Amino acid sequence: MISYSTLALLALTATALAAPTPTTPEDPSTTAAARANTHTIVAALGGSLTFSPDNVQAEIGDVVEWHFLAANHSVAQSDFANPCVPLDDYASSASPSGFFPGFEFVTTPGTQASNVFQITITDSSPIWYYCPQGKHCQAGMSGVINQRYGEGDATLAQYKRNSVGSVTVIPDEVVGEAIANPNPLGGF
Numbered sequence: 001m002i003s004y005s006t007l008a009l010l011a012l013t014a015t016a017l018a019a020p021t022p023t024t025p026e027d028p029s030t031t032a033a034a035r036a037n038t039h040t041i042v043a044a045l046g047g048s049l050t051f052s053p054d055n056v057q058a059e060i061g062d063v064v065e066w067h068f069l070a071a072n073h074s075v076a077q078s079d080f081a082n083p084c085v086p087l088d089d090y091a092s093s094a095s096p097s098g099f100f101p102g103f104e105f106v107t108t109p110g111t112q113a114s115n116v117f118q119i120t121i122t123d124s125s126p127i128w129y130y131c132p133q134g135k136h137c138q139a140g141m142s143g144v145i146n147q148r149y150g151e152g153d154a155t156l157a158q159y160k161r162n163s164v165g166s167v168t169v170i171p172d173e174v175v176g177e178a179i180a181n182p183n184p185l186g187g188f
Ligand SMILES: [Cu+2]
Pocket: 049, 072, 073, 074, 131, 132, 133, 136, 141
């Protein structure tokens, strides 16, 4: 036999089950909080032989996107020890491993090239790069992503000093691809 108190408990349970779902939003997940960022680097801002900014800290999963102003610049990966030289160009490797999207960024004064170049950061190692046009690298047109700041670590300032006496090597192979500028109306 079901007592009155049991029936009351069942009714309470039914009420609780029928309660509306909470409408307050859940806390954002850590995945959403760690959403990837895009870091924009501009080549030849103000006509200078520079990348701006030339020293970027990026998280794994972030995108680094180079934009190019006049007249004809590009970007090639190197390493710290061999400034202005493509990564692996000096080694016996059969194929280059550093990025170089080619000279796909020619543009006229006052405009930015219709193409950009992107990489996605996959680890925390420093990435050194330079402009392989003419003697731009010797003039300081180089940069680093995720430079380390410990005692004795390689610095961009030292890379640029070492560049002065180096000879620029244009990569003999395109590695990576220029893409259409996803934000052509963005100014700098
Ligand atoms: Cu250049």
